[in-house]
Every structure is written in structure tokens, then in C-alpha cells.
Amino acid sequence: MIHVGIGYDVHQLVEGRKLILGGVEIPHTKGLDGHSDADALMHAICDAVLGALGCGDIGQFFPNTDPWWKGAPSKIFLEEAARQAQRQGARIVNIDATLIAQAPKVMLHAAAMKANIAAALGLDVKKVGIKATTNELMGFIGRGEGIAAMAVAGVDRPD
Numbered sequence: 190m191i192h193v194g195i196g197y198d199v200h201q202l203v204e205g206r207k208l209i210l211g212g213v214e215i216p217h218t219k220g221l222d223g224h225s226d227a228d229a230l231m232h233a234i235c236d237a238v239l240g241a242l243g244c245g246d247i248g249q250f251f252p253n254t255d256p257w258w259k260g261a262p263s264k265i266f267l268e269e270a271a272r273q274a275q276r277q278g279a280r281i282v283n284i285d286a287t288l289i290a291q292a293p294k295v296m297l298h299a300a301a302m303k304a305n306i307a308a309a310l311g312l313d314v315k316k317v318g319i320k321a322t323t324n325e326l327m328g329f330i331g332r333g334e335g336i337a338a339m340a341v342a343g344v345d346r347p348d
């Protein structure tokens with residue numbers, strides 16, 4: 190039985206931080222702020238997988254009040270989501286995600302991001318979709334104050 194999960198995340202763009210999306214460090218004047226490496230794309234995907242598994246969300250596994258996860262690379266969150274799937278005897282079928290960023294041009298890095306996400310989830314890279322859009326200069330994303338990501342995951346579960 191295929192179960193579908195949805196994930197959404199957003200982080201603020203600030204000076205003095207690296208911009209990391211899909212595990213790729215992307216050259217930019219600002220980076221995403223957060224407790225971990227603030228990889229909004231991986232966080233949204235993690236929530237999509239956990240959602241399909243009925244496992245709650247990323248904050249339940251990795252509270253942002255826990256100093257252990259400070260500066261953590263977000264691939265460990267995806268690795269945990271994959272472990273949860275394995276524990277249920279479930280198989281992640283596919284991931285599809287959209288990045289919403291006014292700048293920089295993130296699609297130049299799509300292949301590298303897909304490879305990192307696929308590796309962290311133990312998936313074939315062809316099962317990972319990444320798309321990007323600007324916010325047409327509107328709102329906080331349009332003003333370059335933050336970057337958001339949305340994701341869905343298809344998971345084949347025995348129940």
C-alpha cells in the first residue's frame with residue numbers, strides 16, 4: 190500500500206552563514222539560519238518521509254533545543270527517516286520536492302542535491318525529483334529574507 194507524506198520547511202537567510210541545500214554548499218551572500226545546518230530542502234523531505242510513515246515530524250526526533258544537533262549536517266535526519274522506514278518494513282518509493290528561493294539560482298546544483306538526498310535515503314537517484322521556483326519577488330521569499338522547501342514522499346508500507 191502506497192502512503193504519501195508531505196513536508197514543508199522554511200529558514201531565514203542571514204549574513205555569516207553558509208547556504209546549504211540538499212547537502213550542497215551553494216555560493217551566496219547569505220546562508221540559512223538554524224540550529225542544524227538549516228538545510229530546508231532536506232528538512233522538508235525528512236518530514237515528508239516521516240509523515241508517510243505516520244512517525245510525527247523532524248522536531249520529535251531531533252529537538253532544536255538539543256545542543257547535540259547544533260550545526261549538524263541534515264543528511265543524518267534523512268538517514269534516520271530511512272531507518273524508521275526500514276523498521277516498519279516499508280520502502281521509500283519516491284521523493285519530489287520544490288525549492289522556493291528568489292536567489293541564488295539553485296537548479297544549477299540539482300544533480301548534486303539529488304545525489305546527496307538519494308545517498309542519505311538509500312534510494313536510486315532517479316527516484317528523487319527536485320524543482321525550483323522564485324516567488325516572483327513577492328513576500329518574504331521574494332525579498333530574499335528566507336528560502337522555503339516543499340516535499341512529498343511516496344512510501345510502500347506493509348499495513
Ligand code: MG
Nearest residue numbers: 198199229232
Ligand atoms: Mg528546518
